[in-house]
Amino acid sequence: MDIKEAFSEIGSYFGMALVVVGVIFITSGLISTPTNWTIILIGLGILIPILIFLIYLFTFASKMKKQIDQQYDTDLQEFKQRADKIIIVLDNANIQEKHQYQTNTIATVNAAAINEVSGYGHHNEETVKHTFCNVTFNVQYHNQELILTTTIPKGETAVRMYFYIQKETIAYIDPFDPENYHIDLTFIENETQEN
Numbered sequence: 001m002d003i004k005e006a007f008s009e010i011g012s013y014f015g016m017a018l019v020v021v022g023v024i025f026i027t028s029g030l031i032s033t034p035t036n037w038t039i040i041l042i043g044l045g046i047l048i049p050i051l052i053f054l055i056y057l058f059t060f061a062s063k064m065k066k067q068i069d070q071q072y073d074t075d076l077q078e079f080k081q082r083a084d085k086i087i088i089v090l091d092n093a094n095i096q097e098k099h100q101y102q103t104n105t106i107a108t109v110n111a112a113a114i115n116e117v118s119g120y121g122h123h124n125e126e127t128v129k130h131t132f133c134n135v136t137f138n139v140q141y142h143n144q145e146l147i148l149t150t151t152i153p154k155g156e157t158a159v160r161m162y163f164y165i166q167k168e169t170i171a172y173i174d175p176f177d178p179e180n181y182h183i184d185l186t187f188i189e190n191e192t193q194e195n
Helices: 003-033 037-082 109-117 158-165 186-194
Strands: 085-090 094-105 127-139 144-152 168-174 177-183
Touching: 003 037, 037 168, 037 177, 085 127, 094 158, 127 158, 127 168, 144 177, 158 186
Parallel strands: none
Antiparallel strands: 085 168, 094 127, 127 144, 168 177
């Protein structure tokens, strides 16, 4: 962990502590008899700046993502203009389906404890299966054979159907560095975005 990550983590813990303190102030003011508006205002004074900061942070992150996406699209278009284009016959693809498993905790603290005590601890987690395909193309480029690989986040049957319908696509290869390439899979990506 570097210094920036450490400060970020400390800042997030400090922010959470301030939120808890603000909520305690507001709750204390509301349950007191009569209602203590001074304590409620102090709690709001703690929470409102944090809320404003979070709104700014999410807005800034959204703008940054848009800028990164736009920059990627611009760079990709420039790369396509200067790269060599090779037609790839999709039927010749070597497709290997892979699975990755991710375990997520789904039970709350109290429910998890009850499940553990009663012998049903396996109900506290669920395993999510992610399917993807590693796709390899062997192409001839300037009298040498290149192996182009890509990963598609779909099952093998779906990938083969897309390839069967599309028949061909284009690989863009950097003429100065053949290991730098881009395979045009927009026919799959566009379909994924529509669904």
